[in-house]
Amino acid sequence: MDTVLEIKNLGMSYDTTEGSVSAVDNVSFRIMNGEAMGLVGESGCGKTSLGMCIMKLLPENAKITNGEIIFDGEDIVPKTEDEMRMIRWKGVSMIFQAAMNALNPVYKVGDQIIEAIVAHENIKKEEAREKVRELYKLVGLSPERMENYPHEYSGGMRQRAIIAMALACDPKFIIADEPTTALDVIVQDEIIDEIKNIQKKLNMIMMYISHDISVIAETCDKIGVMYAGNFIEYADTFALFDNPLHPYTKALMSSFPSIEGPKKELKPVPGEPPNLLNPPRGCRFYPRCSYAEEICRNERPEFIESESGHFLACHRVI
Amino acid sequence: MEMLNIEHLTKLFPLKKKLFSRDQQYVHAVDDISFKIEKGKILGLVGESGCGKTTTAKLLVRLLKPTSGKIYIGGEDIAGLKEENLKKFRKNIQMIFQDPYESLNPRLTIHSTIAEPLIAQGLYNLEKIHDALEVVGLKPPEGFLYRYPHELSGGQRQRVAIARALVIDPIFVVADEPTSMLDVSIRAGVLNLMLALRKSFDLTVLFVTHDLAVARYMCDDIAVMHNGKIVETGNAEEVIRNPKHSYTKALLSAVPIPDPRAKRERIRIRGKVV
Numbered sequence: 352m353d354t355v356l357e358i359k360n361l362g363m364s365y366d367t368t369e370g371s372v373s374a375v376d377n378v379s380f381r382i383m384n385g386e387a388m389g390l391v392g393e394s395g396c397g398k399t400s401l402g403m404c405i406m407k408l409l410p411e412n413a414k415i416t417n418g419e420i421i422f423d424g425e426d427i428v429p430k431t432e433d434e435m436r437m438i439r440w441k442g443v444s445m446i447f448q449a450a451m452n453a454l455n456p457v458y459k460v461g462d463q464i465i466e467a468i469v470a471h472e473n474i475k476k477e478e479a480r481e482k483v484r485e486l487y488k489l490v491g492l493s494p495e496r497m498e499n500y501p502h503e504y505s506g507g508m509r510q511r512a513i514i515a516m517a518l519a520c521d522p523k524f525i526i527a528d529e530p531t532t533a534l535d536v537i538v539q540d541e542i543i544d545e546i547k548n549i550q551k552k553l554n555m556i557m558m559y560i561s562h563d564i565s566v567i568a569e570t571c572d573k574i575g576v577m578y579a580g581n582f583i584e585y586a587d588t589f590a591l592f593d594n595p596l597h598p599y600t601k602a603l604m605s606s607f608p609s610i611e612g613p614k615k616e617l618k619p620v621p622g623e624p625p626n627l628l629n630p631p632r633g634c635r636f637y638p639r640c641s642y643a644e645e646i647c648r649n650e651r652p653e654f655i656e657s658e659s660g661h662f663l664a665c666h667r668v669i
Numbered sequence: 670m671e672m673l674n675i676e677h678l679t680k681l682f683p684l685k686k687k688l689f690s691r692d693q694q695y696v697h698a699v700d701d702i703s704f705k706i707e708k709g710k711i712l713g714l715v716g717e718s719g720c721g722k723t724t725t726a727k728l729l730v731r732l733l734k735p736t737s738g739k740i741y742i743g744g745e746d747i748a749g750l751k752e753e754n755l756k757k758f759r760k761n762i763q764m765i766f767q768d769p770y771e772s773l774n775p776r777l778t779i780h781s782t783i784a785e786p787l788i789a790q791g792l793y794n795l796e797k798i799h800d801a802l803e804v805v806g807l808k809p810p811e812g813f814l815y816r817y818p819h820e821l822s823g824g825q826r827q828r829v830a831i832a833r834a835l836v837i838d839p840i841f842v843v844a845d846e847p848t849s850m851l852d853v854s855i856r857a858g859v860l861n862l863m864l865a866l867r868k869s870f871d872l873t874v875l876f877v878t879h880d881l882a883v884a885r886y887m888c889d890d891i892a893v894m895h896n897g898k899i900v901e902t903g904n905a906e907e908v909i910r911n912p913k914h915s916y917t918k919a920l921l922s923a924v925p926i927p928d929p930r931a932k933r934e935r936i937r938i939r940g941k942v943v
Contacts (some may be wrong), residue, residue, distance in 0.1 A: 393852045394823075506718075536845040536879055540923035540935065562853055565882075565927035589931045606857035607927050608882040610909050617886065619858035623822055 354421075354522060355428070356382040358404075361418035363404050368553035372627045376580040378418070379654060380662075382524075382573070387550055387557040389567030389588070391603070392577035393624055400524045400579070405558070406445055407435050412489045422524065425533040440471050444522035446514055446546075448529040453513050456500040461487075461497025464516045471520045486515040514546065518553070526548070528560045543570055564607060568592060576600050578636040579625050582654055585662040589654045592624060596657065596668045598640050634666065642667045671741075672841055672873040673706040678738035680724055692799045698724040698738070700897035706841075706890075711867060711874040713888030713905060715881055718922070722877045722898040726845045729875060731755055742841055760790050763834035766848040767842070769826035773818040779807075780814040783833045790837055801832040804869075806862060824855035828862065835866065845877045860887060881924050884908070885909050893917045 363375040374397045382388050390398050398554060404407055405420055407427065408600045419426045447453040447541060455463055461483055480586060484494040490511040501509060517525060520526045531539040547570050562568050567574055567588075574591045576584040576599065584597040595601045602620040610616075624640040625631055626637040631638060637647040654664040679702075681695035694745035698723045708917045714722050727733040729740060731747060739853040740748040747758055763786075766772035773782055783801055787793045818826055827847060829911040834842055845864070848856040864887065869876060878884050883889055886904055892902040893916065901914040912918045926933060 372765055386700065393854055406708050536881070537717050537923045538899065538922065540925070543925070544935070565923070565925040568927050568929045569925050588886075592927075598937070604927065605853065606854050607859075608880075608886040609927055610882045610885055610921065610924050611926050614906070616860060617857040618854075619861060622856035623824070623855075 353384050354381045355384055355423060356558075357419075357580070359419045360419070361404060361420060362416040363400060363409070363413060364416050365410075366412045366414075367628070369657060370628050371417075373630065374413075374580050374627060376482075377654070378577075378582045380559065380575055380582060382556045384553075386553050386557065386573060387571045388573045388575060389571030389578060390558060390560045390575050391562065391564050391567050393562060395624060396577045397580040398562075398577055399528055400580075402445065402558065402560055405526060406443055408439075408445075418536055420475050421496075437471075438518040440467065441522060443526065443573055444520065446517045446530045447524065448532060456501050458500070458505065459498055460501055460512050464512070464519055467516055468519045473618045473628075482519070483515070486518055486616075486647060489518070489549060489567070490515045491620075494515045506534055507542065509540075510534060510542055511542040511545070514542075514549070518549065520551060521553075522555060524556045525560075526558045526560070529562070530539060530559075531566065532561070532563075532570055539566075546570065564603060565609070576603070580627060581635055581664060582662070583636065584662045585654075587660055590658075595663075595664050596661065596663050597636075598642050599636050602639075606649040622652075634664075670708045672708040672743060673875070674739075674741040675705070676703050676739040678725070678728060678740065679736045680701050680721075680728055680733060681736045697897045699728065699735075702894075702897075704899060704902060705875055706875065708873055709867070709871045709890045710790075711887055713891040714875060714877045714894055715781070715879065715891060715920070716894035717879060721798050721892055722879075723845055725894070726764065726843045726875065726877050728840075730762055730763075730843050731758070732825035738896075756789075758839050761839055762841045762843070763837070763839040764845040765827075765830050765842065765847045769830050770818075770824055771819055772827055775818055777834050778815050778817055779821075779829055782818075782829060783836050786833060786837045792837060797836055797872065798832075801836040802829075802868065803854045805831070805832045806858075818895070822850050823851050823856070824859060827851060827859050831859075831862065831866070838870075839872075841873045841875075843875045843877070845926070846879070847876075848883065849878070849880065863887065870915050876926045877931045881909065881921060889934075893920065914943050 359379050361378045363373055387598055392398050400423045405609055412600045420428050437622055454460060465476060465479045468482060469476055483497060486605045487494045492511050493506060524549050531542050543566060559567060559570050571588055574588050575582055584600045595604055604620045606620060608617060620639055625635055634647045634652050637643040652664045652666045654662055657663045671694060678699055680699040682698055684694040686693060714725060716722050716897060727737050735748045738748060739746050742859055780798060783798045784793055797811040809814045848859050852860060862941055866872060876887050888905045891897050891905045891908045895916045901908060901917045902913055922933055922936040
């Protein structure tokens, strides 16, 4: 299987008036052909920042400090804005969070997607319209709805339109950033189902960002767990659920209620995530970790393969 | 003993009339519902967006006036109470809102926020504010009193909101999706806190949520709401393991399960909420 996305030692920081915040720190992973990778972690752990690095849609005060993002054999970190414009939408595309804000309220939804296609591909408006028609069918919307404005759509329909837009230029790689967070359980279920089917059908690779580990369990082949800008564990979905190794991953799993199995007491992770202006020197999780020892305070654990295909950054497990 | 008893509660919202139309049309937001909550129990009100959960919650704390029906709290019917008579009753019943970023006034310190209900009832006492902060795990209270909401994390803010609700010793609390805006690792802490408080204060709670897994964890009983009506009620574990109504079954089948081996049969619901 060929690797389609490979990230090597990626680091990104925001410059703020109070200092530099390292939001993504020394992250490495790969996504193979046809795979869906889930990215989980708490708010502010760097999930969305990582997605924005790959899209290179960073705000002005943010910069990629080191590392490589190899997509389709090429490192996209040194690429210019003009070159990126050719890669975005066609190469890498993103389903944004907050479907309420991602559409322009004063244009018809269909026209917004047509515009995106015409801007990136050398085709006529009529052909683009035909394409949007097909996309609407693919995501489960009726093509007549192209003539409506965003406020005439329900939340779920808007999210479907956003998915259609992300697929408009046949991307090879799609980043879904919390696509169902603002939605209801039933609508969430339909959208997850849709995304999963489309990803398999079009054979794209996907990075699915969510704070909800149960949604990831249902959609992804691999899971990466992020904490305070670091990748702390990365494994096959089954391996991660059967045998979570990092104390944070274990804690995250036992803080989730389920409707299946016996009723278990939830164990919250004590404390709060660290301030990234001044992260702990050693392991970033050590202040909240019940297994922490002296070494955890002083030395940053390396992210290494502890079992075949199971990567981990922890002093105490290996 | 029943703490809360709702009989045939209905809330209609008038729709905008069409030009020249004579008939006034209504949205039946809450449509003839009845249920009871025993003292010290937590009832989960579950359903999808727009099913009438929040309207029901607002009716129970009388932020909305019911169109018809009775709401007995501790034996007294509050459905028809006039505004001026409500103040006494508000001491007994409090609400915890969904979004701790919006439910706390950004210009009030934590002290002033929690003092508000006390002052309104003429019961101000610094000791009580200290106790309330301690009870919700914001320790030491002195460290929080003169801070503003923007200095606190989401979990801490929701704890402040809980302290504000509990400071005047209510007998009944309505919690409207109190953890849906919180992060996972924080959420478990707030849920556990609410369970502990229920135990120590013998609180009666209506817990509104769209998340069945959370409802199962928190509640003694569950009432499932759909299109303004309650379609199924029962013991929480029983409703989840053995749902009777087809809507409950569909709702349960849409809940993602944190286990990649679990296979769900999806039951699709036809038709949309209007």
